Amino acid sequence: MKTITMADVAKHAGVSKSTVSQFLNKRYDYMGAETKGKIEKAIEELGYSPNIVARSLKQKSTKTIGVIVANILHVFSTQVIRAIEDYCNESDFQIIVCNADDDPVKEKRYIDMLRAKQVDGIIAFPTGGNVELYKKLIDAKFPVVFMDRILKDVQIPTIMTDNVKASSLAVGQLVERGYRKIGMISPPIHTCVTPRLERMDGYKQALEKNGIPLNPNLLVSGELTELADKIHNMLTQASPPEAIVASNDRVLLEVLAYTKKHHLAIPKDIALIGIDDVSFAGIYTPSLTTIAQPAFQMGKKAAELLLSLIRDKSNEEVFGIYRFEPTLITRESC
Structure with a gap:
């Protein structure tokens, strides 16, 4: 033919x-x-x-970008991906989505693969384990935008939620409802996972602001596989918390699973606020008070910045950290 x-x-x-x-x-x-x-x-x-390949060679552009997420199971990640795809589609760009599982080895493999496929740029939730590789990309003027993570000494435009404010909103809401013994549950606190650090700092600052002494026994962090036991220890100690802040959506699921298994009533037995507005928050019984991140706006901004860099690799005006405001969504869980 x-x-x-x-x-x-x-x-x-x-x-x-x-x-x-x-x-x-x-x-x-x-x-x-x-x-x-x-x-x-x-x-x-x-x-x-x-002939897309021929056109790409002629135009020196594949009209494709890579998106490397830390964990695609997070609601925030999927919403960000959707916003990026929407914006890129309007600009005649396609996206390749890669899930790094917070593993630097996988992240490096995906970066190498995306470069081999000659993508025009990358939006990444960096693991923190490939700083030198990202520095090389900067030196090569390869367009990169970071999402949700800050890497020190790496000059790359970065999109962030105001995580300190997110925790402050959660603690403030609980204090307003009369709670004083407020705990926080988080995944492992790694220095490279900026939101976890900032949310923990925001929690501590909010307690201090409201005149509540920090009680280390009301702080829990660990891998998801460990959280059930750690939640049990927290809630069965001599002076358990009256309320809990779950620092992300997956932690929230662990808390809900625990309360269901042990027949704890929310908010009668334990009040609860989750950071990340999960899709079922409004239909869960009781409906869940959450702190929502503006994921779609953040994803759109990341795509805007990346395409701006693709069009003008020397555009230094886009560099910096872009903070987005979280929102308290009041429901019935506290």
Whole structure:
């Protein structure tokens, strides 16, 4: 079967090859409706499909970006991905999504793979284990934007929630409802996972602001597989918390699983606020008070910054840390 070329389309439509090229590249603001109609009809009748590889080589762009998430199971991650995809689709870019599982080895493998596929840029939730590799990307003027993580000494535009405020909103709401013994449950506190550190700091600052002494026995952190036992120890100690702040969506699920298993009533037996507005928060019984991150706005901003860098690699105006405000969504769990 003969391969249909751009020249075949031009001949069939009765226009020049350059006119077809302009049409395919959407540079047809001054092209007449009749001409566009002829080209569209020729493409449909001939079954023409542009050679994407050839166009990429000619334009020095694959119109593709990579998105490396730390853990795709997080609600925040999937919402950010959706926002990035929406924005890129409007700009005729495609995305390749990679799940690093917070593993530096996987992250490096994905970076190498994406570079080999000649993506035009990368949005990453960095693990913290590939600082030197990211520095090399900077030196090569390869467009990169970070999401949700700050790497010190790496000058890359970074999108963040105001995590200190997120914890402050949660503690403030609990204090307003009369709770004083407030605990916090978190995944392991790693220096490279900025939100965990900042949310813990925000929790401590909020306690101090409200005149509540910090009680180390009301702080729990650990791997998800360990949390059930640690939650049990926290809630069965001599002076257990009256309320809990779950520092992310997956921790919230562990707390809910524990309360269900041990027949604890929310908020009668234990009040609860989760940071991350999970999709079922409004229909759970009781409905869950949460701190929502503006994930869609954050994802859109990350895509905007990356495409700006792709268009102008020397654009230093985009560098910096962009903070987004969290929102308290009051429901019935506290």
